[in-house]
Amino acid sequence: MKNTIIFFFLLFTLKIYASDSVKVDRTVLPIKDPYRKHITVQNARNVKAPKPFKITAPKGAPNVVVIMLDDAGFGTASPFGGIADTPHMDNFAKEALLYNQFHTTSLCSPTRQALKTGRNHHTCNQAAITEMATSFPGYTGQLPTAVNSIATILNFNGYSTGAFGKWHETAVWETSISGPFDRWPNRQGFDEFYGFIGGETNQWRPSVFHNLNRVETPNNPEYHFMKDMTDRAVSWVNFQHAITPDKPYFMYFTPGAVHAPHHVPESYIAKQKGKFDEGWDVIRNQIFEKQKKLGIIPKDAVLPPKPKDIKDWNSLSATEKKLFARQAEVFAAFLEMTDYEIGRLISKLPDPDNTLIFYITGDNGTSAEGGMDGLFNEYTYFNGANKFNTVDFMMKYYDKWGSPETYPHMAAGWAVAFDAPFKWTKQIASDYGGTRNGLMVKWPKGITAKKEIRPQWHHIIDIAPTILEACNLPEPQLVHGIPQIPMAGVSMLYSFDDKDISSRRTLQYFEMMGNRGLYYDGWFAGTVHSIAWKQVPEAPLEEDKWFLYHVEEDFTMANDVADKYPERLKKMQDLFKNEAVKYSVYPLDDRKVERLNAKLAGRPDLMAGRNELTLLGGMTGLYGNNFLNIKNTSWEIEAEIEGKEKVTQGVILQQAGRFGGWSLYVHKGKLAYTYNFLGIQEFTTISKSTLPKGKATVKMDFAYEGKGRGKGGLATIYVNNKEVGSVKVPYTQAIAFSGDETVNVGVDLETMVSQKYTPETSKFNGEILFVTTKLK
Numbered sequence: 033m034k035n036t037i038i039f040f041f042l043l044f045t046l047k048i049y050a051s052d053s054v055k056v057d058r059t060v061l062p063i064k065d066p067y068r069k070h071i072t073v074q075n076a077r078n079v080k081a082p083k084p085f086k087i088t089a090p091k092g093a094p095n096v097v098v099i100m101l102d103d104a105g106f107g108t109a110s111p112f113g114g115i116a117d118t119p120h121m122d123n124f125a126k127e128a129l130l131y132n133q134f135h136t137t138s139l140c141s142p143t144r145q146a147l148k149t150g151r152n153h154h155t156c157n158q159a160a161i162t163e164m165a166t167s168f169p170g171y172t173g174q175l176p177t178a179v180n181s182i183a184t185i186l187n188f189n190g191y192s193t194g195a196f197g198k199w200h201e202t203a204v205w206e207t208s209i210s211g212p213f214d215r216w217p218n219r220q221g222f223d224e225f226y227g228f229i230g231g232e233t234n235q236w237r238p239s240v241f242h243n244l245n246r247v248e249t250p251n252n253p254e255y256h257f258m259k260d261m262t263d264r265a266v267s268w269v270n271f272q273h274a275i276t277p278d279k280p281y282f283m284y285f286t287p288g289a290v291h292a293p294h295h296v297p298e299s300y301i302a303k304q305k306g307k308f309d310e311g312w313d314v315i316r317n318q319i320f321e322k323q324k325k326l327g328i329i330p331k332d333a334v335l336p337p338k339p340k341d342i343k344d345w346n347s348l349s350a351t352e353k354k355l356f357a358r359q360a361e362v363f364a365a366f367l368e369m370t371d372y373e374i375g376r377l378i379s380k381l382p383d384p385d386n387t388l389i390f391y392i393t394g395d396n397g398t399s400a401e402g403g404m405d406g407l408f409n410e411y412t413y414f415n416g417a418n419k420f421n422t423v424d425f426m427m428k429y430y431d432k433w434g435s436p437e438t439y440p441h442m443a444a445g446w447a448v449a450f451d452a453p454f455k456w457t458k459q460i461a462s463d464y465g466g467t468r469n470g471l472m473v474k475w476p477k478g479i480t481a482k483k484e485i486r487p488q489w490h491h492i493i494d495i496a497p498t499i500l501e502a503c504n505l506p507e508p509q510l511v512h513g514i515p516q517i518p519m520a521g522v523s524m525l526y527s528f529d530d531k532d533i534s535s536r537r538t539l540q541y542f543e544m545m546g547n548r549g550l551y552y553d554g555w556f557a558g559t560v561h562s563i564a565w566k567q568v569p570e571a572p573l574e575e576d577k578w579f580l581y582h583v584e585e586d587f588t589m590a591n592d593v594a595d596k597y598p599e600r601l602k603k604m605q606d607l608f609k610n611e612a613v614k615y616s617v618y619p620l621d622d623r624k625v626e627r628l629n630a631k632l633a634g635r636p637d638l639m640a641g642r643n644e645l646t647l648l649g650g651m652t653g654l655y656g657n658n659f660l661n662i663k664n665t666s667w668e669i670e671a672e673i674e675g676k677e678k679v680t681q682g683v684i685l686q687q688a689g690r691f692g693g694w695s696l697y698v699h700k701g702k703l704a705y706t707y708n709f710l711g712i713q714e715f716t717t718i719s720k721s722t723l724p725k726g727k728a729t730v731k732m733d734f735a736y737e738g739k740g741r742g743k744g745g746l747a748t749i750y751v752n753n754k755e756v757g758s759v760k761v762p763y764t765q766a767i768a769f770s771g772d773e774t775v776n777v778g779v780d781l782e783t784m785v786s787q788k789y790t791p792e793t794s795k796f797n798g799e800i801l802f803v804t805t806k807l808k
Contacts, residue, residue: 056087059509061180061188063087089190089280090504094475095387096186097283098147098495099374101367102140102198102291103458105398105451105465107316108367112393112470113323113452115315116364117303120375124391126483128474129528132328133489133535135551136396138459138466138544140231141200143395143492144286148181148220150496150507150519152541154616155179160545161231162204163657164627167634170616173203175215180511182496183221186282189505192272194224196265197286200231204657205636218243222284226264230655230772232410233257233288234689235295236436237782239653239772246653249781251791256297258287262373266380273382280503285377289370292399292410292441293771294359296366296434303368304361311345311353313338315360316449327485329453334590336455341404341565342445352405352423355430359406359442362434363450386477388502390495393470398450400457400564402441409439409691409711415742415767416567416625420712436783439691439711439770444565453588461542462549462558464589478502479528486527488535489551493521501525520615541611546573546622550608554584557594557604562622569622578605628767630657643807647685647777649800654775656687656768660805664766666736666745669696671803673796674727682789682796684730685803686776688769689783696732696749698723698796699788705732705749706786707761711770714786717749719756727801728752734761742766777803 056063066085073079101109110118111125112132136143141161142153149156154170156179165173175181187193195217202215207229217225226242233239238257240247250260265285272281308315316335323329345353374391381387401413405423412421429438447457454465461467471490473479500507501523508516522537542549542558546569549558559576562569570576580594580601594601612618621627630637638658639645645660660667671684679701686695691711697704701722707715723730731750737743742765748758773782780794 058189059506061185061508061511063188087188087190092386093280093503093505094478095280095282095381095383096499096503097285097381097387097389098392099389100147100286100392101370101394102286102288103396103399104290104367104394104469105447105457106394106454106468106470107319107323107452108290108398108450109393109470111326111472112328113319113326114450115307115318115322116367118368118371120371120378123375124378124474125472127476128391128472129479129481129484129486130328131471131473131486131488131490133487134392134469134471135464135467135491135540136394136469137492138396138461138542138547140198140291140395142544144201145175146492147495148183148284149175149179150182150493150521151179151517152493152520152615154543155517155520158201159543159617159621160627162200162202163231165203165633165635166621166627168619168621171621173635175201175220176517177512177514178517180508180516181221182499183282183284184511185221185500185505185508186503187221187223189503190279192276192279192281193222194265194268194272194281195222195227195284196225196261197227198231198288198291199225199227199229202229203636204655205630205638207655208638208658210638213244216244224268227261228288228772232291232293233772234293234439234783235288239774239782249791256295258289258369258373261287262377265377270380270382285374287370287373290363290366292402292407293439294362294366294434294441295436296362296369298435300365300369301362301434304364307364308357308360309353311348311357312445312449313345316452319449319452323453330587333453333587335453336588336590338448339455339563341563342448343404345445351427355423355427356406356443356445358430358433359440360446362440363442363446365434384476388475388478388499389473391472391474393472396469397456397458397460397466398447399441400444400447402443402447403565404444406443407441409770410441411439411692411765411768411770412710413441414628415710415765417710417742417765420710425712455589456560457564459544459547459562459564460560461544461547462560466544466547467542473528475502475528481529481531484531486531488524488527488533489537490524490535491521491537491540493519494524494537495521497521497523498525539607539611541608541615541617543612543617543620545624546620548608548620550604550611551583552604552607554582555600555604556581556583556589557601557608562624567624573620573622580604625767644804646802646804648802649778649796652774652776652779652781655772656775659687659775660807662734662805662807663764664736664741664743666734666808668731668733668806668808669803670729670731670806671696672727672729672801673798674801675723675725675798677797680723680798681793682798683776683778683780683794684796684800685805686780686785688773689780689785691770691783692765693769693773693785695780695785696730697786697789697794703730703749703751703756704786704788705747705759706788707747707759707764708785709761709763710765715747715759715761716786716788717747717757717759719749719751721756723751
C-alpha cells in the first residue's frame with residue numbers, strides 16, 4: 033500500500049501524462065518516460081500510435097561553453113592588463129562583457145567543483161586539491177551524491193556534453209581500474225571526456241584518458257597536449273552538431289595551461305625574447321598602469337607593496353636576472369600558445385550566435401609555488417628539495433627551458449607581478465591576488481552590449497545558476513532520487529544588459545589551508561596564514577592577525593583599516609565563523625606536506641594495511657597514490673621473467689619518469705636498476721653478465737639507511753638469488769614522484785625513468801610471470 037501511494041505521488045508531482053504534448057517537471061532528474069495507458073485494441077492498424085517521447089532542451093536554449101585557464105592570475109590576461117601577446121583573447125574581449133570583480137577559491141580542484149556545481153567548495157568536500165583530502169566533512173575529496181554538476185543537469189535536459197583538458201576532481205583512491213567511476217567525468221554528466229585526471233601533466237608526453245580508457249602515450253617530437261585537446265574538442269563539437277544540429281551542446285574546456293610544467297614549442301618562446309628583461313618590479317607597474325588605462329581598475333587605485341620575501345629586481349645578480357627573465361619568457365610563450373589554440377577552438381564552434389561563452393582567465397591566482405628562484409623540476413617544491421635546484425644548476429638548462437628536458441616553474445616574483453594589482457598569489461584565499469580572476473562573457477543572441485566592464489561582485493559558484501537561467505531551466509530538487517543541496521550561487525544574468533545595477537551577491541567566505549577571508553557588502557576581512565612558497569604556516573591558527581579593507585573604495589587592498597574599525601572587524605570575523613560552520617569549513621586544516629600522505633591525512637588508501645602487492649605482465653597505468661608507498665622505507669621487488677628473444681630487454685617494473693622515479697629493467701640482456709632523483713641525478717647499477725636463458729627470478733632490494741624523510745639507501749640487484757650489482761643512492765624523494773606519471777609492468781608509459789632505454793626499447797620483449805613489491 034505504501035509503495036502504491038509513493039508511486040502515484042511521484043506520478044502526480046512529475047506531471048507526466050500520455051498525450052501529444054507531454055509536460056515534464058525538470059526539477060526531478062532524470063526525467064521519467066511518460067505514463068502510457070495500456071492499449072486494448074488488438075490490431076495496430078486500428079489505433080493511432082502516441083508520439084515518441086524525447087527529452088529536448090527548452091526552445092531557444094543556447095549552447096554553453098566554459099573555458100578556464102589554469103594558474104593565470106588577474107593581471108596575466110591582456111584584456112585585464114597583462115602584457116603577454118594574446119591577440120585572440122583581445123579579439124574576444126571586443127565582443128564580450130568583462131567582469132573585473134569575479135572570484136575563484138584560490139586553488140584548482142576547489143574552483144572546478146564550485147564552478148560546475150554552484151556550491152561552495154567545502155559543500156563539495158573539496159577543501160583543497162584531491163591529493164590533500166582528509167576524513168573531515170568538507171575535506172573528503174568525494175563529491176556528495178546530493179551535489180550534482182551543471183553537466184548532469186544539462187545532459188538530462190537534452191544537451192550533448194563534453195569535457196576536455198584538466199579534470200583534477202576525482203578522489204585519488206578512486207583513480208584505479210577498480211574505480212568506482214562515479215566521480216569520473218563520464219559519471220558527472222559528460223558524454224565525452226578527453227584529458228588528464230590529475231592536477232598537471234607533461235605536455236609533451238601526457239597521461240591522457242578518452243572517457244574511461246587510457247590513451248597510448250604519443251611518441252612524436254611534434255606532439256603537444258594543448259593542440260591535441262583542441263583538435264579533439266573541435267572534432268567532437270562539430271561531429272555532434274552535424275548529426276544533431278537542433279541539439280544544443282555544453283563544452284567544458286580547461287587546458288592545463290599555464291600551470292607548471294611550462295612546456296611550449298621553441299617557436300613560441302623565441303617571440304618572447306627580451307620582453308621581460310626589465311624584471312618583475314617594472315613589469316608589475318606596467319600591468320598596473322595598463323589596468324588603469326583600460327578602466328579595469330580605478331584611476332586612483334594604489335599598488336600594494338610586494339610580499340617581503342620577494343627581492344627587488346635591482347638587487348639580483350646578472351645570472352639571476354638572465355634566468356628569471358627566461359622563465360617569464362617561457363610562461364608568456366605558453367600563454368600565447370594557449371591563446372592561439374583557444375582562438376582556433378572558438379572560431380570552429382557551430383551556431384556561434386546562440387552560444388553563451390564564459391571565458392575565465394584563471395582558476396586562481398598565478399602560482400608562486402616556484403619559490404624564490406623558480407624550478408627546473410616543479411616536484412622539487414613538493415619534495416622540499418629546493419636546495420638541489422640552485423640558480424647555477426638551472427642555468428645549465430637555460431636554452432632548454434620549456435623543452436621536454438625540463439619540468440619547469442618560474443620564480444615567485446613573477447607570480448606577484450602577474451597577479452597585479454594585488455599583493456598575493458595562488459593559495460592565498462584571503463587576498464584578491466589569489467582569488468580575483470578575469471571573466472569574459474559573450475552571447476551574441478542574448479547580450480547586446482560589447483566590450484563593457486561589469487563591476488558587480490561575483491564568485492565562481494555563480495556560473496552554474498547563470499547557465500540555468502540562460503537556458504530557462506530550473507535547479508533540480510531530486511537527481512537519481514536523491515534530494516539536492518540547494519545551490520549557493522547567484523545568477524549573473526541580471527547584469528548582462530545593465531552595467532550600473534547593484535550586485536546581488538553581498539556575502540562570500542574564502543578558506544584555503546588556513547588562509548581565510550570574508551567579503552561582506554563592500555568590505556573584506558581576512559588573514560594570511562600560509563604562504564605558497566613555504567611549507568609551514570606563518571603562525572598558529574589562534575594567533576593569526578586579521579586585516580580589514582574597505583574594498584568598495586580600496587580596490588587593490590592597499591590600506592588596512594583593521595585598527596581604525598575594530599568593531600567592524602569583529603563583526604566580519606563572527607560572520608566568517610557562521611559561514612565556516614554552515615559550509616563545513618571547520619575544523620581548519622593548515623597542514624601541507626602531511627596531507628599528501630594518506631595515512632597522516634586519514635583518507636582512504638587502496639594500499640592501507642598492505643605491505644605486499646603482486647602484479648602481472650601487462651598491468652599498466654597505475655597512479656602512484658594507488659601503489660605501495662615505497663618512500664622513506666626499506667623495500668624490495670621480486671619478479672619471475674622469461675626471455676623470448678635472443679637478447680632480453682625492457683622494463684620489468686617502474687614508477688614515474690624522467691623527473692623522478694625508479695625502474696627495474698633489463699638493458700641489453702643485463703639486469704639493471706635506476707633511481708632517478710628529481711631528474712637531477714640518476715643512480716644506476718647493471719649486472720656484469722647477461723641473464724640466463726629461459727626463466728629467471730630477479731630481485732631488487734632497497735635498504736633505507738637513515739631515520740626521517742628523503743634519506744638515502746643501498747639498492748642491490750639479484751639474479752636467481754645471486755647478487756649481481758649494487759648502487760648507493762645518497763638521497764631519495766620523500767613525498768611524491770613526478771606529475772601524474774604511473775606505475776607500469778613491462779613498459780615505461782610516459783617519460784623515461786632511465787636514459788638507457790627509449791619508449792620503444794622500454795617494452796619488455798619477454799614474459800613477466802609476476803612481479804611482487806614488498807615493504808619491509
